[in-house]
Amino acid sequence: MLQVNFIRENFDTALEGLEKRNIQEPEKTLKEVLQIDDERKNIQLERDGLQAESNAISKEIGMLMKSGQKEKAELIKERTAAIKAQVKDLEDNYNKAELALTQLLYAIPNIPHFTVPSGRSAEDNEIMEEVGKLPSLSEGQGLPHWELIKKYDIIDFELGAKIAGAGFPVYKGKGARLQRALVNYFLDQALEMGYQEVQPPVLVNEASGYGTGQLPDKEGQMYECKGENLYLIPTAEVPITNMYRDEILQARELPIKNVGYTPCFRREAGNWGAHVRGLNRLHQFDKVEIVQITHPDHSYDTLEEMKNYVKGLLDKLELPYRVLKLCGGDMGFTSALTYDLEVYAAGQARWLEVSSVSNFETYQANRLKLRFKGEDKKTVLAHTLNGSALALPRIVAAILENRQESKGIRMPEVLVPYLGFEWID
RNA sequence: AGAGGAGUGGCAGAGUGGUCGAUUGCGGCGGUCUUGAAAACCGUUGUACCGCGAGGUACCGGGGGUUCGAAUCCCUCCUCCUCUGCCA
Numbered sequence: 319m320l321q322v323n324f325i326r327e328n329f330d331t332a333l334e335g336l337e338k339r340n341i342q343e344p345e346k347t348l349k350e351v352l353q354i355d356d357e358r359k360n361i362q363l364e365r366d367g368l369q370a371e372s373n374a375i376s377k378e379i380g381m382l383m384k385s386g387q388k389e390k391a392e393l394i395k396e397r398t399a400a401i402k403a404q405v406k407d408l409e410d411n412y413n414k415a416e417l418a419l420t421q422l423l424y425a426i427p428n429i430p431h432f433t434v435p436s437g438r439s440a441e442d443n444e445i446m447e448e449v450g451k452l453p454s455l456s457e458g459q460g461l462p463h464w465e466l467i468k469k470y471d472i473i474d475f476e477l478g479a480k481i482a483g484a485g486f487p488v489y490k491g492k493g494a495r496l497q498r499a500l501v502n503y504f505l506d507q508a509l510e511m512g513y514q515e516v517q518p519p520v521l522v523n524e525a526s527g528y529g530t531g532q533l534p535d536k537e538g539q540m541y542e543c544k545g546e547n548l549y550l551i552p553t554a555e556v557p558i559t560n561m562y563r564d565e566i567l568q569a570r571e572l573p574i575k576n577v578g579y580t581p582c583f584r585r586e587a588g589n590w591g592a593h594v595r596g597l598n599r600l601h602q603f604d605k606v607e608i609v610q611i612t613h614p615d616h617s618y619d620t621l622e623e624m625k626n627y628v629k630g631l632l633d634k635l636e637l638p639y640r641v642l643k644l645c646g647g648d649m650g651f652t653s654a655l656t657y658d659l660e661v662y663a664a665g666q667a668r669w670l671e672v673s674s675v676s677n678f679e680t681y682q683a684n685r686l687k688l689r690f691k692g693e694d695k696k697t698v699l700a701h702t703l704n705g706s707a708l709a710l711p712r713i714v715a716a717i718l719e720n721r722q723e724s725k726g727i728r729m730p731e732v733l734v735p736y737l738g739f740e741w742i743d
Numbered sequence: 744a745g746a747g748g749a750g751u752g753g754c755a756g757a758g759u760g761g762u763c764g765a766u767u768g769c770g771g772c773g774g775u776c777u778u779g780a781a782a783a784c785c786g787u788u789g790u791a792c793c794g795c796g797a798g799g800u801a802c803c804g805g806g807g808g809u810u811c812g813a814a815u816c817c818c819u820c821c822u823c824c825u826c827u828g829c830c831a
Contacts, residue, residue, distance in 0.1 A: 362793055366800040373800090376812040380761035391811080398811045566790085687791095695772095697790080 319423040319685050321699075322355045335429030338436045338646030351422055358415040365408040372401050424534055428681040430646050431618075431655040437645030443658070444645065449629065450638030453664045453720045462665035463715040464596030466722060467493065470742050473597070473714075485586070485601035492742045496717075496729075497604060499736035500710050501579050504606035504631065508577035508707060511627055513608060516578045518557030521548040526560040529686045531652035531678075541583050550583035554607035555704045559682060562611060566697060567690040573620060574611040577707070579604065597711035598670065604710040610703045611688065614680070617701035618655075621677040624705045625657045628673045631708055634732045637716050638662045640669060654679045661712065665719030670712040675705030718742075 325332050325348055336344035375398055382391040435444045467473040472493025478486040489497050505515055527533035527549055532540055541550040551557055558578050567574070582605050589599065608627070612620045625641065632639045644656040653676040660669035680699040683689070689697045721728050726743025734740055 359793065362800080366793065369801085370799055372811080377762065379811050383761075395811050402811085 319420075319681065320426055320429065321680065321684055322351060322419070322423075325351055326355075332429055335646075336426070338430050338434060339427055339649070340438055340647050341427065347422065347426060351419065351426070354415055354419045354422065358412065358419060361408055361412045361415060365405060365412055368401055368405050368408065372398060372405065375401075424528075427651045428654050428678065430649060430653075431677070433643070434649065434655055435643065435645045436647075438647040439645075440648050442645040443648055444643040446641040446643055446657070448638075448640040449633070450636070450662075452638050452662055455664055455722070460665055461719070461722060462596065463663070463718040466665070466718045466727065467596070470727070472496070472742060475596075483601065485599070487597070487600065492737075492739065493714075495737060495739075496714060496733075496742070497710060499733050500708075500713065501604060501606060503733060503736050504707060505577060505579055507631060507634075508606065508608055508627075511575075513575040513577035516558060516561070516576050518554060518561065518578055518580065520551050520557070520580050520583075521546075522551055522556050522560065523548060526556055526563070529560045529563045530556050530682050531685065532556060535651060538587050539585055541585055551580060552584045553582050553704075553706075554578045554580040554605065555609060558607065558609045559611075559702055559704065560686065562688045562700075563686040565688055567611070567688075567700065569613065569690055569692050572611060572613050572690060572700065573616065576609045577606060578609075579606045581605075582709075593666075593668070597715040600711055606707050608705050608707045612701045612703065613690070614698070614701050617677050617679060617703060620701075620703055621655065621657075621675065624703060624707075625659075625675045628659055628675060628705055628707050632659065632661060632672075635713065635717070635730045637713070637720065637730075639672075650674075650676065652676075652678050652681050654681065661716040663712070663716045663719045665722070666715075670716060672708050672712045672716075673706040676703060678702045678704075 320332065329348065329352075332348055333344055336348070341347075375394060379391045379394055382388075382394070435442060437443065461469070464475075470492070472489065472491055474488045474490055475484075477488040481488075509515060521543060524533065524547060527540065532549070532552060540552055543549065557580070558576050561576075562574070581602055583602050584600075586599060586601060608624060610620055610624065629639070629641065639659055639661045642658040642660065644653075644658055649656050656674055656676040658671050659673040659675070660671050662668075663670050679701050682702045683699040686702075688700050688702065690700050691697055717730065718727055721730070726741040729737055729740055729742070
């Protein structure tokens with residue numbers, strides 16, 4: 319969430335940023351934040367003063383008791399009753415103000431970076447570049463992946479529906495092996511870039527959900543564990559970033575680079591439309607995620623580095639892709655700047671999002687209380703970033719669709735050592 | 744899952760109702776000494792909020808309670824350890 323002091327000191331910047339996101343009545347909301355915060359401070363001033371008085375009296379009573387002046391002590395005790403009641407009142411008011419403040423702040427999205435284009439929807443995203451040649455498929459070789467997977471019997475949706483539900487496919491044979499190869503390839507590549515591999519829990523508690531911003535606003539997107547107060551992760555970002563919740567790091571430890579493979583679970587309530595077929599949208603899918611924690615001065619360099627790293631993966635997989643800079647209206651709630659990478663899937667003649675690389679600046683760090691001790695010994699919020707590197711299903715879809723030949727589907731060269739075969743046929 | 748034990752500052756570990764935000768040791772940082780280092784010695788060393796400042800308030804796993812006063816007593820939840828049971 320945003321820091322109140324940031325809003326106070328940069329009111330116009332904050333307002334401009336929120337306007338870019340097209341949220342309702344941004345000025346009123348920001349003013350309300352400041353007003354509630356002022357209220358909170360005033361209450362604290364009064365409460366702390368009374369508390370100090372009360373502490374002094376207690377101390378006095380202690381000394382009187384020690385020196386045996388019981389009656390005198392009893393006399394003073396009477397004075398404390400009024401103070402106590404007052405403190406209790408102020409305490410209640412303080413808690414109310416603080417709660418109102420955090421709830422309000424939870425509802426305010428991150429301020430977009432100044433380079434983020436304004437816009438309302440995906441159509442307003444800025445296409446930064448397009449890389450690679452779109453495949454030209456010959457007649458009869460333009461099948462979408464949902465037909466190809468049947469043809470080669472490598473992914474079974476009906477079977478998954480039987481044991482779980484729609485959107486939970488079963489990968490079989492070379493389909494399953496392709497999944498495993500991709501995960502291993504992506505992890506190995508990240509290792510070469512200096513990331514530490516981690517295997518986090520795929521269930522997280524409420525505090526973690528709040529830490530990275532999935533709660534409270536996106537509650538409907540996560541699967542909940544009945545009676546356990548745990549959530550299935552929608553992305554490895556949640557557990558991996560939350561490893562650093564309530565931590566104060568040393569400046570020299572930065573940047574921290576972690577990579578993790580996890581399955582991801584998304585309810586996708588109300589997100590199923592006509593063109594959501596096959597692997598395009600699933601309730602469960604596999605993803606390798608890269609997460610970095612950086613010094614605020616370096617986070618945008620890191621964002622470029624991460625984007626370039628993901629581009630490199632797509633280059634090596636020989637998939638044509640384009641890079642988008644998301645507009646204010648399409649960007650995630652917690653992000654300050656997001657690049658989406660989309661691969662071209664020839665069988666559907668569509669671009670499919672396979673990665674989202676974001677800088678959250680201090681938005682998550684503030685919620686997480688993730689700080690570091692700087693060179694001047696001051697404790698300041700770190701910046702958090704993450705990116706998919708990569709999400710599997712749509713990569714699989716694009717590989718199947720773009721690389722289909724009459725003889726079968728030719729696997730990308732870099733995967734062959736991981737796969738142990740060259741063709742799905 | 745049952746029985747028992749324990750959670751205190753970066754770590755170790757005192758503290759069982761009153762000048763305790765907390766003795767001490769280690770580690771860290773600064774300094775003295777040294778050609779340099781080690782050792783020794785001296786000093787310093789948590790977080791958050793409020794206040795122009797002096798300073799104040801809160802925090803001893805989380806939450807609640809008793810009391811004029813709680814690290815210390817009570818309730819509750821969480822976590823860890825040991826034993827028993829169960830199980831990849």
